Amino acid sequence: MNIETSVRQRYSKGASERQESLCCPISYDNSLLDQLPDEIIEKDYGCGDPSRYVQEGDVVLDLGSGGGKICYMAAQLVGSRGQVIGIDANDDMLALARKYQADMSARLGCDRVRFMKGYIQDLALDLDALESYLKENPVRSQHDYAGLRAWENNQRINHPMIPDASVDLVISNCVLNLVSDHEKQQLVDEIFRVLKPGGRIAISDIISDKPVPAAMKQDAELWSGCISGAFQETEFLQSFAARGFQAVCYDKWESEPWRVMNGIEFRAVTLTALKGPIDTTGQQRHSLIYAGPFAQVMDESGRSYPRGERILVNAAEHACLTSAAYRGVFIDPDSHSATASASTPCCSSTSTTGNSKSDNGCCG
Ligand SMILES: C[S@@+](CC[C@H](N)C(=O)[O-])C[C@H]1O[C@@H](n2cnc3c(N)ncnc32)[C@H](O)[C@@H]1O
Known part of the structure; x- marks a missing residue:
C-alpha cells in the first residue's frame, strides 16, 4: 500500500473510533478544552499544544486540523478580529470537525472557524x-x-485556497511527518508563502534523533503512525532556517521519547520561528548588546554578536531582536528613548543555544 492511501485509511478510521496507538500524552489548557465536545477531545492525535501561541486578532492556519480540536481552542483566543482556518485532506476528519461547527459557533458566540479540504504541501x-x-x-x-x-x-x-501573505500564525499538531519526504521542501515553501511578513509558526511534531533507514520509511504502517516520516532533529530546524525563517528554535522538547524503535528515539517537539528577512539595508542607528551567557552568538547571515559589545543595527533589526521571539537575549541600552515599531519587518535572525522561550511574537 502506498503512503498516501495508508494515511487516508488510518485517519478515516481515527475519525470514527479513537486510535490508541496514535495518541501522545499532552497537557492542554483545560479552560479551553471545557468548551469542546467530548468526541473532539477523545479523537485527539496531536503531540503538542500549538494553541498556546495564538494571539488576539490572529488569522490562524492549522495544518492537518483533524477533528478540529486545536482550531476550536484557537477560536477562543483570536477574539472578534481573528479567524481560524483548518486544512485537512481527509473527508472523514473534515466531516468530524464540521459536525460540531454550528454547535461551537453557538457556544462561543461567534463563527470564526472554517475547515477546508486541501493538502498542506499545496495550500493553493x-x-x-x-x-x-x-x-x-x-x-x-x-x-x-x-x-x-x-x-x-x-x-x-x-x-488560491490560501492566498500569499494572508496568515499571522501557522500552527500544526503532528502532521508534517505524514507528508512524503519528496514534498517536505514544498511544504516549508508553502508555509512561508502564506505567512504575512513577520508572521509566526508554532509546529508541534515528532522528530527522530537519527536518520530513519529506508526499510522503516517504506513501512506504510510506521509512516501513517507518525513515526518513519519524522524529520531528523537537525534537519527540522535547518529546513525552516534555510527557507528564510528567523528565530528558529525548539521551544518545547520532550526529553522522554514517545517511541524508541531500532535504537532511534522519536520525540515530540514544538518548533517556533518568524517569517523574515525583509529589510537589512536601513541606516544602523540603534545599538544592542548581547547579554550572554555565551561568548558570542551568530545570526542567519553570519553576523556575530560578542557578549557585552554594543552592535549597531537598523530599525528593522532592532524591532526584531527586541521582539518576544528573542526575549531576554539582547539588552537595549537606549531603551528609554528607543521605540520598536510594531509594523517594522523582521531582520536576520540570531541563533542562541538557550531555547526556553515561549509565546513567540511577531517582530515589533
Ligand atoms: C496525527 S493526525 C493530527 C490531527 C490533529 N492535528 C490533532 O491534533 O488531533 C494527522 C491529520 O493530518 C491529516 N493529514 C495527513 N497528511 C495530510 C496532508 N498531506 N494534507 C492535509 N492533511 C493531512 C490527516 O487526515 C489527519 O487528520
Whole structure:
C-alpha cells in the first residue's frame, strides 16, 4: 500500500473510533478544552499544544486540523478580529470537525472557524473545487489530463485556497511527518508563502534523533503512525532556517521519547520561528548588546554578536531582536528613548543555544 492511501485509511478510521496507538500524552489548557465536545477531545492525535501561541486578532492556519480540536481552542483566543482556518485532506476528519461547527459557533458566540479540504504541501489548491471540476470534466485521456493540469495551475494562481501573505500564525499538531519526504521542501515553501511578513509558526511534531533507514520509511504502517516520516532533529530546524525563517528554535522538547524503535528515539517537539528577512539595508542607528551567557552568538547571515559589545543595527533589526521571539537575549541600552515599531519587518535572525522561550511574537 502506498503512503498516501495508508494515511487516508488510518485517519478515516481515527475519525470514527479513537486510535490508541496514535495518541501522545499532552497537557492542554483545560479552560479551553471545557468548551469542546467530548468526541473532539477523545479523537485527539496531536503531540503538542500549538494553541498556546495564538494571539488576539490572529488569522490562524492549522495544518492537518483533524477533528478540529486545536482550531476550536484557537477560536477562543483570536477574539472578534481573528479567524481560524483548518486544512485537512481527509473527508472523514473534515466531516468530524464540521459536525460540531454550528454547535461551537453557538457556544462561543461567534463563527470564526472554517475547515477546508486541501493538502498542506499545496495550500493553493482547494480540493473541494477540484472535485467539482472533476465531476464536470472527468479525466479519460491525455487531453483531459492536460486540461486538468491547466485548470489546477489557473486555480493556484488566480483562486488560491490560501492566498500569499494572508496568515499571522501557522500552527500544526503532528502532521508534517505524514507528508512524503519528496514534498517536505514544498511544504516549508508553502508555509512561508502564506505567512504575512513577520508572521509566526508554532509546529508541534515528532522528530527522530537519527536518520530513519529506508526499510522503516517504506513501512506504510510506521509512516501513517507518525513515526518513519519524522524529520531528523537537525534537519527540522535547518529546513525552516534555510527557507528564510528567523528565530528558529525548539521551544518545547520532550526529553522522554514517545517511541524508541531500532535504537532511534522519536520525540515530540514544538518548533517556533518568524517569517523574515525583509529589510537589512536601513541606516544602523540603534545599538544592542548581547547579554550572554555565551561568548558570542551568530545570526542567519553570519553576523556575530560578542557578549557585552554594543552592535549597531537598523530599525528593522532592532524591532526584531527586541521582539518576544528573542526575549531576554539582547539588552537595549537606549531603551528609554528607543521605540520598536510594531509594523517594522523582521531582520536576520540570531541563533542562541538557550531555547526556553515561549509565546513567540511577531517582530515589533
Ligand atoms: C496525527 S493526525 C493530527 C490531527 C490533529 N492535528 C490533532 O491534533 O488531533 C494527522 C491529520 O493530518 C491529516 N493529514 C495527513 N497528511 C495530510 C496532508 N498531506 N494534507 C492535509 N492533511 C493531512 C490527516 O487526515 C489527519 O487528520
